[in-house]
Amino acid sequence: MNRNCLIKDPIEGNQSKWRRSSAVSANERLTFLNEASRSIGTTLDLAETSRELMDVAVPRFADTAEVLIHDRLVVDGEFPSRSLDGTALVRRMALGVAADDPYAWVRAVPLDEVTTYPSELPHAQCMATGMPLMYPQLDAETARLIGGGLDRESTIAALLTDTSFLAVPLSARGRVLGCAVFTRRPGGPPFEEQDVAVAEELAARTAVCVDNALLYTRERRTALTLQSSLLPAELPHALGMEIASRYLPASDLMGVGGDWYDVIPLPGCRSALVVGDVMGHGTRAAATMGQLRTAARTLASLDLPPDEVLFRLNLMSQDLDPTQIATCVYAVYDPITRNCSIARAGHVPPILLHPDRSTEIVEMSPGLPLGIGSDPLETRELTLPAGSVLALYTDGLVESRRRDIDAGIMALRHLLAGPLQDLEDMCDLTINSQRPGHERDDIALLLARVRDLDPDEMASFPLSDDPRFVRTARRFVRTTLSAWGLMSLADTTELIVSEMVTNALKHGWPPIELRLLRGRTLVCEVADGSSTAPAPRTPALDDDTGRGLMLIKRFAYRWGTRPTAQGKIVWVEQRLP
Numbered sequence: 001m002n003r004n005c006l007i008k009d010p011i012e013g014n015q016s017k018w019r020r021s022s023a024v025s026a027n028e029r030l031t032f033l034n035e036a037s038r039s040i041g042t043t044l045d046l047a048e049t050s051r052e053l054m055d056v057a058v059p060r061f062a063d064t065a066e067v068l069i070h071d072r073l074v075v076d077g078e079f080p081s082r083s084l085d086g087t088a089l090v091r092r093m094a095l096g097v098a099a100d101d102p103y104a105w106v107r108a109v110p111l112d113e114v115t116t117y118p119s120e121l122p123h124a125q126c127m128a129t130g131m132p133l134m135y136p137q138l139d140a141e142t143a144r145l146i147g148g149g150l151d152r153e154s155t156i157a158a159l160l161t162d163t164s165f166l167a168v169p170l171s172a173r174g175r176v177l178g179c180a181v182f183t184r185r186p187g188g189p190p191f192e193e194q195d196v197a198v199a200e201e202l203a204a205r206t207a208v209c210v211d212n213a214l215l216y217t218r219e220r221r222t223a224l225t226l227q228s229s230l231l232p233a234e235l236p237h238a239l240g241m242e243i244a245s246r247y248l249p250a251s252d253l254m255g256v257g258g259d260w261y262d263v264i265p266l267p268g269c270r271s272a273l274v275v276g277d278v279m280g281h282g283t284r285a286a287a288t289m290g291q292l293r294t295a296a297r298t299l300a301s302l303d304l305p306p307d308e309v310l311f312r313l314n315l316m317s318q319d320l321d322p323t324q325i326a327t328c329v330y331a332v333y334d335p336i337t338r339n340c341s342i343a344r345a346g347h348v349p350p351i352l353l354h355p356d357r358s359t360e361i362v363e364m365s366p367g368l369p370l371g372i373g374s375d376p377l378e379t380r381e382l383t384l385p386a387g388s389v390l391a392l393y394t395d396g397l398v399e400s401r402r403r404d405i406d407a408g409i410m411a412l413r414h415l416l417a418g419p420l421q422d423l424e425d426m427c428d429l430t431i432n433s434q435r436p437g438h439e440r441d442d443i444a445l446l447l448a449r450v451r452d453l454d455p456d457e458m459a460s461f462p463l464s465d466d467p468r469f470v471r472t473a474r475r476f477v478r479t480t481l482s483a484w485g486l487m488s489l490a491d492t493t494e495l496i497v498s499e500m501v502t503n504a505l506k507h508g509w510p511p512i513e514l515r516l517l518r519g520r521t522l523v524c525e526v527a528d529g530s531s532t533a534p535a536p537r538t539p540a541l542d543d544d545t546g547r548g549l550m551l552i553k554r555f556a557y558r559w560g561t562r563p564t565a566q567g568k569i570v571w572v573e574q575r576l577p
Contacts, residue, residue, distance in 0.1 A: 029194070032060070033201050040202075041209030044216040046074065047093055049209045053180065054096030057202060061195075062166075062182035064105055065096040068123060069170070069178035069210065071114050077218030079175060086119025088127050090178055108155045118149045126167040126179045132200060135165040136190040138183075162186035166196065168203040172211035180206065223283045224249060230290035232262055239269040239457060239519035240335025242449045244423035246431050250281055250396070250442040257442030258285035258326065259394045260293050264300045267562055267571050269335055269519040272300045272309075275392040275446050276328035277347070279369075288324045292317060292370070296330070303562050306330040306343035307377040310367070314345060317370040325371040329392055333384070335453055336515070340390065343379045345370050348395050348405065351413055355387035359413040362390075384450045389423070391416060392448075396441030397430070423447045456484055456518065463512040465505055473501045473514050477524075480516050488577050489522060492555045496572050499552055500526040503534055509567065521557060521573040529567040 036056045041049055050067040057065045068090040072080040080089070091114045097105045117124040122142075126133045135142065140161045147156030164184040170177045180203050184190065191199075227249075235243050243263055250257045258278025266272055274296050278285045295316045299309045309330050317326060327347040333340045342350060342362060346369030350362040364380035384390065391412070398408025415433060420426050427445060434443065459480045463469045474494045481490045497514065504512050508528030517523040534549060552559055552572055559572040 029198055033198065033205075036202055037205055040205050041212070044213045046210060046213040046217060049206065049213050050094035053202065053206045054094050057180075057182060058096035059098030061198065061202075062096075063098050063163075063185045063188070064183045065094075066092055066109060066181050067094040067170070067178065067206070068117075068181065069093050070127075073177060073214055077214055077221060086124060086128050088117045088124045090115060090117060090123070090127075093178075104155075105159060108152060108159055109150075115150060121146055121149045122165065122167050123179055123181060126169050127176050130169050130171055130176050132166065132168045132196050134167075134191050134196055136192075137186075138163050138165040164188070164190035166191045166199055168196075168199045170203050170207035170210060172207040177207055177210055177214070179203075219283070223286050226283060227258075227286040227289065230286065230293060231260055235263045236265050236271075237520055238263060238265070238271040238333075238335075238448070239517065240338070240451055240453050241271060241333060242423055242451065243273075244427045244447045246427045246443070246445045248396075248431055248434065248443040248445075257281045257396070258289035259396065259442045259444035260289045261392070261444045261446045262293055262296065263446075264297055265520065266300065266332065267303060267523075267560055267573075268525060268569065269517045269523055271333050271335075273331040273333065273390070273392055273446060273448055274300075274328065275347070275394060275444055276326055276370075277394040277396075277444070278324060278326040280324070281442075285324070288321055288326070291320050292326055292328070295320075296328070303560075305379055306332055306341050307379040310343050310345045310370070310377050311374075314368075314370045314372075314374065322371065325369050327369045327395075331390065331392065333390075333448070333450065335450075336458060336517075338384050338386065338450055338452075339381065340384050341379050341381050343367070343377050345377060346372075348393065348398060348409070351391040351393075351409070351416060352382075352384070353389040353391065353416045355385055357417045359417050361409065361413075386450060386452045389416070389426075389447055389449045392446040394442070394444045396443040397434070397445060400441070423449060458515070458517050460513060460515040463501060463504075463514055465510050465512065467502070467505055470498055470501050470505070473497050476514065477516065484518055486518075486522065486577070489574055492574065493522070493524060496552055496555060496574075497524055497526075499549070500524065500570055500572065503549075504528040504570070507532065507534070511566075518576075520576075522576055524572045524574075525569050527564065527567065527569045531563060531567055533561040533568060534570060 039056050040052045042052065043049065053067060054065055070080050071089045071091045072078055074091050092109060092111055095109060095111050122133045138160050143157040143160035144153055146160060147153035150156060163186055166182045168180050170179055182199060231247060235245060245261050247259065258280065260276050262274040264272040264274065276292060278289045292313065295313055299312050310328060313328065327345060329344040329347040329350060331340055331342040342364060344364060345367045351359055352362055353359050362380065365378040367377040368375055395405065398412050399405040415430050416426065420429060426447060430445060461476045463473060474497060477493050477497050478490050481487055481493060501514060504526050508530040510529055512528045515525040557573045557575045561568050561570050
C-alpha cells in the first residue's frame with residue numbers, strides 16, 4: 001500500500017465528542033485546529049504534506065478524505081491556465097479511509113491517479129469558484145454523476161450515495177491549488193455549517209504548506225536542471241583510460257550544491273581530470289560551479305601544468321565572486337608514458353588503487369582553496385601502474401557531522417579495495433553506501449583506470465637527423481595506417497608528416513621521434529630537442545619555403561605545439577573517417 005494512502009479503524013481516535021454531538025464547542029474546535037497546525041506542514045514534501053492532512057482529518061473529522069492538486073503544479077510547478085469548459089485536470093495526492101470496507105475506496109479512487117473532472121462535478125465547481133461545497137446527504141443522482149464523470153459510475157455511486165459530502169478549495173496567494181474532499185458514512189452525523197468552517201481552516205493551513213512545497217520543489221528543480229546542464233552530459237573517450245563518474249545531489253533540505261567533475265581532452269591524446277566543490281548550496285553555488293568549470297576548460301586549452309591552471313583559476317574565481325570559495329583537484333594523464341601530474345587547491349587528496357587492490361593516498365601539498373590568497377601551488381608527478389585506478393572525489397563522500405574526514409577517507413579506501421573490478425559497479429557501491437538524504441552533502445566521484453596502449457592505438461618511430469629519413473617516415477605512416485584500416489587518410493597524413501619531419505630536421509635538434517596516435521582523432525606528433533616553436537608566416541611569391549605550416553593548416557583539424565622536458569612536440573590532429 002502506498003504510504004500516502006491512510007487506512008484507519010473507524011473507531012480509532014478521540015472522535016466520540018466531535019462526531020456524536022452536533023454542537024461541538026468552540027474550544028474543542030480550537031483545540032482540534034491547534035493540533036492540526038502542529039501536524040500539517042512538517043516537511044517541504046508535497047505528498048507528505050497531503051498525507052499529514054489525512055492523518056489529522058481521518059477518522060476524527062471525516063470517514064474518508066482525499067487531496068486533489070492541479071496536475072501541472074505537480075509535474076512542472078506551473079499554475080495551469082483556466083480551462084474554458086470548467087474542467088480540472090488534477091492528481092490525487094493523498095487518500096485517507098476509515099470505513100467498513102476501506103479497500104473498496106482504494107480501488108474506486110486510486111492514489112496518484114490523474115483525472116479530468118468535468119465542470120458539473122462538485123470537485124470542479126469548488127475549484128472553479130474557490131468556495132466550499134457541502135451536501136449534508138448526497139443523493140443517488142449526484143453520486144451517479146460523480147461516478148460517471150470519473151468513468152466508474154456504479155462503483156463510486158455505491159460508495160457515495162447517502163454520505164455527507166464536503167469539498168473545500170485549497171487556496172494560497174489568491175490561487176486555487178486544488179481541493180480537499182471529506183465524506184462521512186450514511187447514518188452518521190452529517191456535515192454542518194460549523195464543520196465547513198473547520199474544514200476551511202484545515203484547507204487554509206494545508207494550502208499554505210502545499211504552496212510552500214510547490215515553490216521549494218520548483219526552485220530545487222530549477223537548481224538541479226541548472227546544475228545537470230552544467231555537468232558533462234557524456235564523458236569523452238580518453239585514450240588509455242576507462243572512466244566512470246557519479247553525481248549525487250545533496251539532501252532535500254540542503255538543496256543542490258556546487259560539486260562538479262569533468263574530463264577534458266588535451267593535445268597528444270592526453271586527458272585532464274577535474275573535480276571541484278563550490279562551498280554552499282542552492283542556485284548561486286550551482287551558477288558559480290558552472291563558471292568555474294567553464295574557466296577550467298578554457299585554461300586547460302592553454303595546456304598549462306596543473307599548478308598553473310589552479311593558480312589562474314584561483315585568480316579568476318576572485319574576480320567572479322570574492323565571497324564564493326571552492327576547492328579543486330586537477331590531474332593531467334599522458335597515456336604514452338602513464339605519467340600523471342596532479343595539483344590540488346584545498347581539496348581532499350586523491351586515492352590510488354593499485355592492481356593488487358592495495359590503496360594509498362596521493363600525498364601532496366593541499367594548497368589554499370580557490371578564492372583565498374594568491375600563494376603558488378605544487379604539482380605532484382607520478383607514474384600510474386597499468387591496471388591502477390585513480391579516484392577523485394569531493395568531501396561530501398568522506399565527511400559528515402558524525403564522521404571526520406580521516407575516518408571517511410579510510411572507509412572509502414576500504415570500499416575501493418573490495419572485490420569489484422568494474423568501475424561502474426565500484427561507483428554504485430560507493431554511492432549506495434552513503435548516508436540518508438537528510439544527512440548528506442552533495443557528492444561528485446570520478447574513477448579512472450589506466451591501461452597500456454594497444455598496437456592499434458600508438459606507433460612510434462625514431463628518426464635520424466638525415467634528411468633522407470623523410471622518405472622513411474612516409475613509408476612508416478603508410479604502413480601503420482594500412483594496418484589500422486585508415487588508408488583513406490594515408491595521402492593527407494603523408495603530406496603532413498613530410499612537412500613536420502622536414503621542419504624538425506631543419507630547425508630542431510636530435511633526438512627526433514615520429515609518433516602516431518589513434519584516439520578520438522588521428523594524431524601525428526614529431527618530438528625534437530629544440531624548445532623553439534614553429535611560427536606560421538606568409539611567404540612571398542618567389543619564396544621556396546615557408547608554406548609547410550600553411551599546408552598543415554589546410555588539411556588538419558587542428559595543430560599546435562607543447563613544451564617537454566627535452567624540447568617540444570609539434571602535433572597535428574585529423575578527424576577520423
